Amino acid sequence: MPIVEARGDLAAVSLFHSLADPTRLRIVRRLRLGEARVSDLVAELGLAQSTISEHVACLRDCALVEGRTQGRQVFYSLAQPELMDLLESAETLLHATGYQVDLCGTYGSDARATE
Template sequence: MPTLQAQAIALKAKLYRGFADSSRLSILEALREGALTVSAIVEKTGLSRTNVSNHLRCLSDCDLVTSEAQGRYTLYQLSHPQIAALLTLTEEILRDIARGMYECTNYTEEHPSFQEKESTDE
């Protein structure tokens, strides 16, 4: 049985996987400004409606976004204000380390260990 520390680390890794997909991250970034409908998210992100709907379902299942029906529309918003704060903090960190991240080849989808790790993590 994993230790509590190992479980906590695994849970953190799972949270960060929610942010790791560029489509999900685009949606979260769009929702930083406030609640939006699917159509508004599609417009802000340039993603297809199907892609947005699929990722919103994922983000909702993991409690990163919440939804509220308003007439014939559903409004989506970040589930916690600290998610927006985390995105802001990420920008601040990237200002300091952007060059290293840009040049890093370890976290690209083309990197062999990335594909192996991602396929065994699920």
């Protein structure tokens, strides 16, 4: 396998891993609607500030989210709008397969419940 392909495969794994956490996915879906501060995300998602901050930092480190400073506040938004195209394609694929991936013994909901 050429090195470029291998790097692309590893990068794809990293991308999907960054979106594999339900909280990060909820943050991304919320930011699709527009900018939000951590305090906004806390109020809207009902999670602790430390949890939201940790996940926003992860998404920022992955270059999926960016922050805009205004005074002492930071407004976060999607850095790559193409991310929503990816999520829409994933939803289409899930629907087409009847959400069978959720039955997967390794990654499905039963496997997650035993973690």
